[in-house]
Amino acid sequence: MKFGKSVCVLNVGGTRYAFSREVIRDFPLRRVSRLHACATEKEVLELCDDYDRDRNEFFFDRHAQAFVFIMLYVRSGTLRFVPGVCELSFYSEMLYWGLESAHLDTCCQKRLDDRMSEIGLDVFSVSEDEPQSPVEAELTGRARWLEKMRITFEEPNSSILAQLLASVSVIFVITSMVMLCASTLPDWDTAKRNTAEEHRILEAVCMGWFTAECIIRFLVARSKLDFLRRPLNIIDVIAITPYYVTMALAGAGMPGAGLGAAGIILRVLRMLRVFWLMKLARHFMGLQTLGLTLRRCYREMVMLMVFVFVAMAIYSALAQLLEHGLDTSSPNSDFASIPAASWWVIISMTTVGYGDVYPVTVAGRVLGGFCVVSGIVLLALPITFIYHSFVQCYHELKLRSARYARNLAASDLTQ
Template sequence: MYQEVAFLAGSTEHQFTSFHFKPVENPKEVSAKKGLFYKRAQLLLQPQHRLAVGDERAAIINVGGIKFRIPWSTLEEFPLTRLGKLCSCSSEQEIMDLCDDYDHSRHEYFFDRSPSAFRTIVTFLAAGKLRLLREMCALSFQEELLYWGVEEDNLDWCCLRKLRLRQEEYKELQRLEEEEAELTSPPSCEDAHVPGPGSEDSHSTTCMKRLRDMVENPHSGLPGKIFACLSVIFVAITAVTLCVSTMPDLRAEEERGECSQKCHNIFVLETVCVGWFSLEFMLRFIQTESKCKFLRTPLNVIDVVAILPYYVTLIVDSISVGDGRKSGSGNNYLEKVGLVLRVLRALRIFYVMRLARHSLGLQTLGLTVRRCTREFGLLLLFLCVAMALFAPLVFLAESELGAKQEFTSIPGSYWWAVISMTTVGYGDMVPRSIPGQVLRGVAGGAEPSVEAQDGFARFDQVSEQRGLARDGRLPRGHRALSGSGTEEEVNGCSEGSRT
């Protein structure tokens, strides 16, 4: 037994829901979107061939157990929708392609869809108003619109903005899940073709899978755990040797060209660590399926940047020693070589970043920084603008009224502006005049607060939507609404009609 309700009071009979067009005083407020596009399509469908021979005036639509009686004249106005295509059906097979079931005796069309969403769609067909439902997810309602053949651009501007926001959030969530899956689940050979037991490649494929599990997945077994622990230990040893190599006595020996037993031991430790890192990099490179994608991965780029300086240093040392013995080059050449070696040795600090390969927290931090590049860029832009504003003002105030000339130039004042706005305040440059001290107090609080950043992000999103409307990437019917910056448009979407 299906439930039969009356909706929108089209007639006094409660057996069916009935819809009719009613005259209104101001047609612009409820005018349906029936443009030339629909009229051209209407000429191609020939609604006079429909199979409904029972009730020629209205169609009986059963959606989720609730019956609706809709005039055929209303459906003919929207021939591109699923209901509008029923007007042009000339056989039962065509009808069954559009609906879930069809009762020939009662000429009733059955659809296993959401009745609440269908009420809103029928309201749009009758009155031209299409809004989101409060009790339904915006993405689920989008699927209903797609099923019934109603374009989502027909939504009111506030509801369309809310739908676009949900779509962006869903895409961002999918992208975040994919990135987390890449971090937590290493590539495996399960998706690849696995040869049978009698194949020649079965043994090599098994070995490659074990190698991949060992170097990429520490939780795969005992070999993977041992491999990960050794990698972390060698990173820690490298960090310690890097710190010890900067001790004054070792640096003095390096400048004199000498090498004591302590220096030799540090060199041996560094050589062993670099050898392990090189072996680890080669094993990862061998087991990967896509070599180009492997070389573009950020963690692998860090490995290359951390490993190469050691080998380049060995080559430069050997070349410089050979050239010094043969031609006796001057001090200028040796100073340049020494500078190159110091820069290359400083790059060894990238060994510490290899810990991110074995720490999910560090990887998540890296993803957060990468996803917030736009926000960091806006913050940097604000800092630059404020620095360019406060530095000339404080220089002018101190040069004219200051008792002590600490601000010698505007570029020198840029340093003061940066350390003041970041609330560091080294005290090397202090305003002495009253206007300069006032500017110091203003610059100290010029950094945007959390509330200001949230408000800026909210209004920036609304401004972006208005820009899309002005550029013509939103429907024409919504462009007029995009120019009104009402509080309702900023805070959220207007509630959908409840029936």
């Protein structure tokens, strides 16, 4: 600032904090850092409630205890709610000083989301900011636009446009899957020859949409390297590539069906389009919850697999012995080996029971009863942990979607 002393005093609700002008300039709280750019006392009073020129003291009539916790965030990077203070009141203090809900810890964000979902968004007024310089406004506007584009393509529930794009993407995915399934029908080649132009146009439109969507998401991504590392994006590239390879080969006069091993590889790659169904995970919270649950519960899943494989090894060895090894006169050919018996064990433990393989001896049937009962028990043991993790992941994704919508609404109000 162009007036006052080198030491600035912030008086928040009667509690004083002394800082140098250099610290004020780079202060993490936007309202405080803007004091450094003030040239007149009138501009200062637009940011604070009172100003003492002699002591260079800025008075803010705000919650002193809440500001203590905000200062802890400035020093340590951790922001939590003040014990005994309403979440909504503390959030209004955060907005006043220039913080958002994203600065809160995860547990406090959940509490805030719960409270705001109960009363709605209209009770909050976003603090107004001073007009920025043209250059700064241009940079901020461009960054905000890129962030909105990224959220539009990544979060289908963030806006009406995002929901529309997600719906169009789902329609193209379903259309592509229907064409892929129909291509395996015996009469598909004849139908394709009769309507070859229509099939080519429809396939080109689907591929054009998927390609444009992938390119736009890559351009607006925060980190291009992280974008290329994500499994869903890798699946997109793998699913799109065979179409352009086939078009290139057809343009060169080498259709993929007559390339021998190369044609088989192209057909395998073309069949990878079925993984486009994984694109639906971007648009449906249920699939996102399933993926997040599997990622978090991999220990429980490994434990479940260990239980199953150990039981398979024991029961398949005993079944082979009782059905084939001991009865030398009329052995059961379905249990001629332990690997063959393991098929019966796995369908029995999972209570599928196709009936294609079954024991015929009394001892084998008794063993089968134990196998079925133990399979129910072993499969049920880790289910409780997986269920609770699924519920937690669902609530987290639901709250994150609500937080995106709230932040977008708040940013629209500031514009």
